Amino acid sequence: MTDADSSAASLSVDGLRTALHCPRRYEFAHVHGLDGSDDDAVDDRVALLRTAICDALRSGETDREALETVARDRLSALWTDHDEPFHSVAQRRHERRVLEATLSAYLERVGVDHAAGLERLDADAARGELIGPELPLSSTVALPDAADGSEPPATDAVTIDATVDYVYGDGSSIVGVRFVPTLAPLGRLRYRSDWEGDVADLFTDHFDDERDAFDPDPVGSLFETAVVIDGLRTLRDRLELGDRTCRYVQIPLADRSGTAVNWVRDTVETSLEVVDLTDVYIDHHTYGMTHDHRNETVDSRLATVASSLVSGPFDPSDRWDQIEEHACPDCEYTVCCQEYISQEVRFDG
Numbered sequence: 001m002t003d004a005d006s007s008a009a010s011l012s013v014d015g016l017r018t019a020l021h022c023p024r025r026y027e028f029a030h031v032h033g034l035d036g037s038d039d040d041a042v043d044d045r046v047a048l049l050r051t052a053i054c055d056a057l058r059s060g061e062t063d064r065e066a067l068e069t070v071a072r073d074r075l076s077a078l079w080t081d082h083d084e085p086f087h088s089v090a091q092r093r094h095e096r097r098v099l100e101a102t103l104s105a106y107l108e109r110v111g112v113d114h115a116a117g118l119e120r121l122d123a124d125a126a127r128g129e130l131i132g133p134e135l136p137l138s139s140t141v142a143l144p145d146a147a148d149g150s151e152p153p154a155t156d157a158v159t160i161d162a163t164v165d166y167v168y169g170d171g172s173s174i175v176g177v178r179f180v181p182t183l184a185p186l187g188r189l190r191y192r193s194d195w196e197g198d199v200a201d202l203f204t205d206h207f208d209d210e211r212d213a214f215d216p217d218p219v220g221s222l223f224e225t226a227v228v229i230d231g232l233r234t235l236r237d238r239l240e241l242g243d244r245t246c247r248y249v250q251i252p253l254a255d256r257s258g259t260a261v262n263w264v265r266d267t268v269e270t271s272l273e274v275v276d277l278t279d280v281y282i283d284h285h286t287y288g289m290t291h292d293h294r295n296e297t298v299d300s301r302l303a304t305v306a307s308s309l310v311s312g313p314f315d316p317s318d319r320w321d322q323i324e325e326h327a328c329p330d331c332e333y334t335v336c337c338q339e340y341i342s343q344e345v346r347f348d349g
Contacts, residue, residue: 009155009310013162013224016302019309020216020223021327027314028333036332041084042181046253048078049099050133050165050179053106057166058131062115068107075103094261094268101268102253109272110251114177117168125239134163137176137231141299143307158306162227164248167235175247176232181254183275185217190275195283195295207301214322222298223305225281229293245293247278 012030019026028034056071079096086092118130129135140159164176183190192199203222205213225248232246251274258271278293286296316323316339324343334340 009158011158011160011306011309013160013220013227015309016160016223016305017216017220019305019314020220022316022323022331023308023314024316024337024339025327025331025333026309027312028336031312031314034333034336042254044082044084045095045099046179046181047133048075048082049102049106049253051078052103053111053179054131054133054165057115057118060119062112062119064107064112067112067115068104071103071107072100075099097266097268098256098259098270101259101270102272105258105270105272106251106253110274114166114168117170117175118166121167121169121174121241124241129235129239130168131166132163133165133179135165135167137162137164137228137235139227139230139234141303141306143310144300144303155310158310160227160302160306162224162231164228164232167232169244170247173245173247174232174236174241175249176228177249177251178228179253180250182252183250183255183273186221186250186275186277187215187218189218189221189277189280193279195280199280200283200297203298203301209318212322214319214326216327221277222281222295223302225277226295226298226302229278229281233292247276247293248281249274249276249278251275 015026015030018029025036029036052071052075055074056067059067059070061067061070079099084092084095086095121130138159138161140157142157143155164178167174167176169175188199188202199218202213202215203219205211206215206219228248229246232248236242236244236246251272253272255273256270258273260269261267262269281295281298282293283295283297286294320339320343324340328334328340331337331340
């Protein structure tokens, strides 16, 4: 990773995730800008909570009751203007109660502590730099030379964009927090706390031509973690926050697995699982050399994938068998995908 360079080509973490599923899908969605999906009601509800929570944190309140009052008032105002089509008034009322229960669970689980961490960090940095929603971060990656004699990329670096929703102080670290719908894309990362072992195997096997492994979601999460942590280092240095280490946390706001509904009393309760992706990303060998939260294996592969996206072409043939099995069934671009169409109309014999 290098310092930001305004002349570098630009990618996004969402683009990287898409390309890991299928480079042709990346071409349709991020190069040609074709819209392949309808509006997602779950994402819209997460956006309401994200905005309400960030606005409450921006208020400077750290007392639980005061913080919840600000957040609930903001959520109420946003919900009034929320025009999602529900099949009944009862459903709309229920969905609002789920959001309110999720907000309470956030405050109970981590919200008050994070608000206090923001207040502490505010002594050394401008609060407007620390709270989003969708606070932009970026990491500029130096691209490797082409190893197979192919055409080199037109640029020697690429800037990869990501977002967090706020950054708070936790002891000797600054922590970036991103609200997500669910933790399902993390796969095995959700239950592991070390890189060494099966997480490292999962990552390397995905890129091993001799194996059939295909795990784009957790691999994409490791890429995202690399970009966010490097972006946090840039933010830390810009705000002169010293030599604090950087960490990355995800919090799901639409995971119904911990939700309990009492239809008799007409109440909703839920709980939140918070995942810190830092420890599962860093490898101790690289950490021992740099004293930064880094992973040489992930960072090196990230540069290789970024180089392929900058250079093109977006040919999925090398991994077509895995892509067809895992990515095609839920892809919105099959109607215009030449590889998929040719596979569907091929003649046997």
